[in-house]
Amino acid sequence: METKIRGRAIAILLVVVACVLGIIGFPKNVQELKDNVHTRIHLGLDLRGGTDEILQVQVEDAVNITSDETLERLKDGLKAKNLPYADIQPDDDKTQNPPLHRILIKGIPPEKAADLQAIVTDQYSDWDLVRVPGDDTSRMLVLKVSSAVTMRNQALMEAMDTINRRVNALGVAESTISEYGQGDFELVLQLPGVDDPSRVEELIQKTAMLEFKLVQDGPFSSREAALAAHGGVLPPDAELVEGSFLENGNETWYVLSRIAAVTGRDLTGAEPSRDSSGRPNVAFHLNRDGAERFGRMTGANIGKYLAVVLDNRVYTAPVIHGQITDNGVIEGGNFTPQSANDLALVLRSGALPASIKPLSEEVVGPSLGADSIRHGVIASIVGLVAIMGFMLVYYRGSGVNANVALALNLLILVAAMGYITATLTLPGIAGVILTVGMGVDSNVLIFERIREELRLGKAVGAAVAAGFEQAFRTIIDTHVTTIVSAAILFAFGTGPIRGFAVTLTIGLLANLFTSVFVSRVIFDYVLSRREKGAALSI
Amino acid sequence: MEFFHEPKIDWMEIKWYFISLSLALALTGIISMVVHRGLVYGIDFRGGTVVTVKFAQAPNDDAIRSELDRAGLRNYTIQGYGPTSDHAVIIALDLQTTTSANALDTGKQLVVNGLSNLYGKGPEGKSDFNNASPQTVADHLMAEDPLGAGVKGLDTATKTYRDLAEAVVSYRNAPPRSGLLADFKSLSSVPGVTPAVISALTKDFYLSSYAVTNTKIVGPKVGADLRRQALYVTLAGLGAMLIYIWFRFELIYGVAAVVATFHDVIITLGFFSLLNKEITLTVIAALLTLVGYSMNDTIVVFDRIRENVHATKRGDFSKLVDHSINQTLSRTILTSGLTFMAVLSLFLFGGEVIHGFAFCLVVGVIIGTYSSVFIASPIVVYFYQRLTKDGMSSRVKVA
Numbered sequence: 001m002e003t004k005i006r007g008r009a010i011a012i013l014l015v016v017v018a019c020v021l022g023i024i025g026f027p028k029n030v031q032e033l034k035d036n037v038h039t040r041i042h043l044g045l046d047l048r049g050g051t052d053e054i055l056q057v058q059v060e061d062a063v064n065i066t067s068d069e070t071l072e073r074l075k076d077g078l079k080a081k082n083l084p085y086a087d088i089q090p091d092d093d094k095t096q097n098p099p100l101h102r103i104l105i106k107g108i109p110p111e112k113a114a115d116l117q118a119i120v121t122d123q124y125s126d127w128d129l130v131r132v133p134g135d136d137t138s139r140m141l142v143l144k145v146s147s148a149v150t151m152r153n154q155a156l157m158e159a160m161d162t163i164n165r166r167v168n169a170l171g172v173a174e175s176t177i178s179e180y181g182q183g184d185f186e187l188v189l190q191l192p193g194v195d196d197p198s199r200v201e202e203l204i205q206k207t208a209m210l211e212f213k214l215v216q217d218g219p220f221s222s223r224e225a226a227l228a229a230h231g232g233v234l235p236p237d238a239e240l241v242e243g244s245f246l247e248n249g250n251e252t253w254y255v256l257s258r259i260a261a262v263t264g265r266d267l268t269g270a271e272p273s274r275d276s277s278g279r280p281n282v283a284f285h286l287n288r289d290g291a292e293r294f295g296r297m298t299g300a301n302i303g304k305y306l307a308v309v310l311d312n313r314v315y316t317a318p319v320i321h322g323q324i325t326d327n328g329v330i331e332g333g334n335f336t337p338q339s340a341n342d343l344a345l346v347l348r349s350g351a352l353p354a355s356i357k358p359l360s361e362e363v364v365g366p367s368l369g370a371d372s373i374r375h376g377v378i379a380s381i382v383g384l385v386a387i388m389g390f391m392l393v394y395y396r397g398s399g400v401n402a403n404v405a406l407a408l409n410l411l412i413l414v415a416a417m418g419y420i421t422a423t424l425t426l427p428g429i430a431g432v433i434l435t436v437g438m439g440v441d442s443n444v445l446i447f448e449r450i451r452e453e454l455r456l457g458k459a460v461g462a463a464v465a466a467g468f469e470q471a472f473r474t475i476i477d478t479h480v481t482t483i484v485s486a487a488i489l490f491a492f493g494t495g496p497i498r499g500f501a502v503t504l505t506i507g508l509l510a511n512l513f514t515s516v517f518v519s520r521v522i523f524d525y526v527l528s529r530r531e532k533g534a535a536l537s538i
Numbered sequence: 539m540e541f542f543h544e545p546k547i548d549w550m551e552i553k554w555y556f557i558s559l560s561l562a563l564a565l566t567g568i569i570s571m572v573v574h575r576g577l578v579y580g581i582d583f584r585g586g587t588v589v590t591v592k593f594a595q596a597p598n599d600d601a602i603r604s605e606l607d608r609a610g611l612r613n614y615t616i617q618g619y620g621p622t623s624d625h626a627v628i629i630a631l632d633l634q635t636t637t638s639a640n641a642l643d644t645g646k647q648l649v650v651n652g653l654s655n656l657y658g659k660g661p662e663g664k665s666d667f668n669n670a671s672p673q674t675v676a677d678h679l680m681a682e683d684p685l686g687a688g689v690k691g692l693d694t695a696t697k698t699y700r701d702l703a704e705a706v707v708s709y710r711n712a713p714p715r716s717g718l719l720a721d722f723k724s725l726s727s728v729p730g731v732t733p734a735v736i737s738a739l740t741k742d743f744y745l746s747s748y749a750v751t752n753t754k755i756v757g758p759k760v761g762a763d764l765r766r767q768a769l770y771v772t773l774a775g776l777g778a779m780l781i782y783i784w785f786r787f788e789l790i791y792g793v794a795a796v797v798a799t800f801h802d803v804i805i806t807l808g809f810f811s812l813l814n815k816e817i818t819l820t821v822i823a824a825l826l827t828l829v830g831y832s833m834n835d836t837i838v839v840f841d842r843i844r845e846n847v848h849a850t851k852r853g854d855f856s857k858l859v860d861h862s863i864n865q866t867l868s869r870t871i872l873t874s875g876l877t878f879m880a881v882l883s884l885f886l887f888g889g890e891v892i893h894g895f896a897f898c899l900v901v902g903v904i905i906g907t908y909s910s911v912f913i914a915s916p917i918v919v920y921f922y923q924r925l926t927k928d929g930m931s932s933r934v935k936v937a
Contacts, residue, residue, distance in 0.1 A: 054757075359759055361755045362752075365711070371713065371891075372889060372892070383879060384880070426820055430827045433880065434830050437876075437877040438830075444876075478837045481783065488777075488778045492770070494764075494767065
């Protein structure tokens with residue numbers, strides 16, 4: 001009996017240690033302790049102050065662009081294949097939601113229909129070619145629903161990434177962006193500590209700028225060094241641009257041509273790729289106009305460096321190996337597959353793929369947040385002290401069990417939220433309150449049951465065992481019912497409703513452990529130390 | 539200590555008094571909702587703009603009204619927030635006709651400008667310190683460079699002044715100032731603030747007598763989405779509970795528990811309608827808490843009924859239910875009493891932000907406890923006594 005209790009006590013101790021470490025870490029001094037607690041307990045913006053925005057990405061923009069481009073590409077393609085047609089025009093079905101993208105091709109000679117089908121199958125895999133009822137010389141190109149879905153999702157992801165990058169560039173600490181809701185292409189952007197969101201709003205709604213510029217000189221380790229190398233004054237056609245990376249731990253500064261040969265507007269796409277020897281690089285594609293200008297510039301500057309400038313920072317500056325026209329490759333820069341992928345992504349999403357529409361905005365001033373916390377803490381302490389005091393009066397010795405169980409429950413809840421980096425919000429506190437209520441209930445259920453068994457004349461040990469056993473079934477039923485509904489709330493709810501579900505689920509799981517397992521161990525310990533025949537303090 | 543020693547109350551004999559009371563309460567609530575044309579939804583669900591402002595002295599509501607009228611705002615309300623001594627008001631605007639897609643914050647800007655005209659106009663060229671963000675304060679400090687940090691390089695200086703601005707703004711936001719600084723000199727107690735810093739701030743800033751502590755702008759789509767979602771998700775949660783109870787007990791127990799919970803929600807919402815209180819997002823969280831609490835309470839009673847059914851197998855089912863309720867009565871009173879104490883503490887000391895939340899739970903805990911005895915249990919009794927021949931559930935699954 002003794003050793004069984006010891007084993008279980010050690011298990012409980014390990015949980016306590018893990019929880020305490022989860023909250024305070026390994027602090028060396030008081031300041032570090034405070035910092036650790038701050039970084040591990042994630043308070044929601046409603047408690048700590050900050051800005052919370054819900055944005056909708058108008059993903060249809062992106063599909064429209066693709067559709068327009070396809071139309072242009074098709075005109076050229078048919079001309080190149082000597083396939084005559086009378087007219088090509090967009091014919092989107094806007095009565096549907098989301099709209100069905102269609103391109104109507106009129107006046108196709110019947111004998112050429114098979115050729116058209118071959119071209120579409122070969123080059124336009126995102127589209128289906130269908131007949132037009134009652135018009136044998138016309139064909140309709142219909143964007144596949146699955147392709148449109150992919151394009152919309154891609155637009156959402158790219159917009160999220162672009163916004164995230166821009167917000168980070170502003171230096172907002174701990175900003176987060178994530179999907180909000182289901183299927184409405186909404187994003188929620190959280191900016192802790194920002195109480196003037198107009199700057200951020202302006203930034204995220206602007207489209208980013210990608211430029212290819214010739215490197216005249218550099219890199220230098222500082223602005224001063226770059227200027228000194230040019231006698232303090234730059235030539236009128238040059239400008240000084242900082243690199244977005246460090247070299248040997250130093251800043252990088254480039255002297256670039258002021259005029260960009262090609263910009264992001266000329267880009268039609270970019271993707272990660274590999275060179276002949278398998279090293280990762282990034283392939284990009286330019287439109288015709290851009291290709292012509294790019295070809296002229298690169299052809300005349302072989303051996304020089306070309307800077308890829310994004311949002312006015314040099315992203316990379318590789319050597320120009322040969323003339324590049326419509327399809328270029330950015331090499332060098334010690335690409336890893338990951339970084340090549342990232343650069344391609346950045347190039348693709350350099351400009352926002354779709355416009356952004358703000359749907360809601362909440363700014364919680366830090367003074368209100370601090371007030372909420374102060375009041376909430378006072379109210380919670382008053383409530384808890386009242387409950388704990390009552391348990392001690394009503395159940396005497398056993399009240400200690402209940403209070404230990406309750407305190408441990410809250411400790412595990414806070415630590416677990418830290419471990420899974422869940423955020424504590426006001427609705428989350430509602431979940432904590434229900435947890436406390438059900439935690440107290442579990443103890444009361446068990447204790448009342450033990451009292452009942454004692455009244456039936458059972459011996460103390462048997463009464464405790466029976467009390468736990470009988471109450472356990474009830475506790476399981478109440479907890480599983482509530483966790484099942486919390487799971488539904490989590491699966492289908494958003495933001496605030498999810499916060500409630502998360503704290504409630506963690507709290508109830510912790511409660512099963514503390515009020516059933518921990519409390520039982522304390523009882524067993526008390527019973528093992530008890531003199532034979534003595535009464536139980538309950 | 540013990541409150542109840544084996545009570546012997548015939549609950550099913552007196553149920554009709556309480557069922558009548560429930561019907562009366564529910565009916566009053568529903569009539570109130572009909573008269574008021576639905577519930578009063580907060581901005582979260584309705585869409586619109588809310589600006590919370592704290593003033594140094596008691597604000598003049600009429601002056602604010604005429605200023606907002608002059609700005610062309612319609613359909614707004616001004617109401618006090620928290621205790622009168624806080625001098626705080628909430629200005630709420632309905633969705634403005636001018637609120638176009640890309641100008642979500644038009645209403646907010648008009649309110650802020652109006653307040654600035656009334657309470658905040660400072661000397662030309664100075665900024666309002668009480669409505670400045672840490673970033674703004676840092677920018678000004680950077681420009682003035684009162685600590686002479688500029689010589690240590692740009693990054694060091696930026697960090698120095700950003701930290702200093704954070705500290706100064708935190709001091710301004712902490713109680714008892716709560717966002718309103720009355721005198722720059724009081725900043726001298728903030729670590730790192732030197733007389734030079736104070737004079738730099740005094741040079742660039744003035745102190746207005748109001749501070750915007752909170753703004754919330756909800757577009758029409760988000761509001762409608764949230765309202766729909768709250769309803770559907772709650773119904774789905776109730777459905778899941780019904781299925782679980784069906785699986786553990788029997789279908790009728792699930793139905794009874796859900797009806798009782800539904801009863802609690804209707805009556806609580808009725809109270810909100812009668813008292814003209816707003817349904818906000820935090821109230822929805824409280825309603826979800828109430829659903830969980832009420833369900834928990836009902837299951838405890840059902841569990842004891844199930845246990846007694848297995849033990850006796852015959853006899854009067856309604857007496858058995860009475861006995862089960864009596865056996866669990868002590869626990870029911872204790873748990874609900876303690877939970878009530880906790881939510882009452884929230885209601886009394888929790889502050890303005892969670893007032894609606896705490897109110898919902900204060901009502902909900904009482905109703906939720908009561909419905910297990912007087913709504914859920916009678917439904918099960920009625921079902922077995924009237925609708926089945928044996929009058930006793932003999933098919934309750936063994937747990």
